[in-house]
Amino acid sequence: MQTVVAQSRLRELILDGTYPPGARLTETEAAAALEMSRTPVREALRALAADGLVRPSGRGVVVVALERGDLEEAYQVRGALEALTAELAATRQREGRIAPVDLVALRDLAAETATATAEGRFADAVRLNRRFHRLIAELGGNSIALHALERIWDQIQVSTLRSLVPPSRPAHVSDQHEELVAAIVHGQAGEAARVARAHVLDTHTVARGEEE
Structure with a gap:
């Protein structure tokens, strides 16, 4: 359940431009922003990557835009x-x-x-x-x-x-x-x-x- 909530909230922050294309986000930063543990945030970021909204980069992800x-x-x-x-x-x-x-x-x-x-x-x-x-x-x-x-x-x-x-x-x-x-x-x-x-x-x- 927490993973679903984390994914929904991060998705909203990406779609409203809080995290625009090119923005880098680590698990720690995302967990702090959502006031959640890192485990559901990690799973949420993986789901968002599967949806094409972010891509892995180092220890975090980068918000991507289509060419x-x-x-x-x-x-x-x-x-x-x-x-x-x-x-x-x-x-x-x-x-x-x-x-x-x-x-x-x-x-x-x-x-x-x-x-x-x-x-x-x-x-x-x-x-x-x-x-x-x-x-x-x-x-x-x-x-x-x-x-x-x-x-x-x-x-x-x-x-x-x-x-x-x-x-x-x-x-x-x-x-x-x-x-x-x-x-x-x-x-x-x-x-x-x-x-x-x-x-x-x-x-x-x-x-x-x-x-x-």
Whole structure:
């Protein structure tokens, strides 16, 4: 249990930039920061290394970011997986296997994300955006796809943390979210997959242009 807690807390510190790419962290330092013994921290760091967020370095680890080519591939895989989970969610909705309350939650998350973005609350928008996409993956009902997406989302977030800025086209992002919700609600599997993939690839294109 302590290992799970240590892994979760260290992951949060990496994702929020407390430990940015290039930061070196030893077991002793991490244990002190978490006020835990070194054993669960050691296991937590091993798990984070397996997820690609850190790599061993001497007596500790270094937070890693994907190189540009690897990041490009990560977005491609993310696009394929989000297309799959959106298609599965729409199919399950068409078959009557999704509770109405879950669709309401999806709509609400899309609206909350749009509001946070429009109001300039970017940290909130990033958090809500991830919850929105995660809920779609959960509604898709494929646990392997969800697990793979969680890992890719983490790697992309760490790798783009320094360059994150409010989206240059917030209305376009919100419109795509609404299109995606509508496709899922109406059980349009092919359309849901198309919108989901386009949304991910658009996000990568905009982020890449802002880095340049």
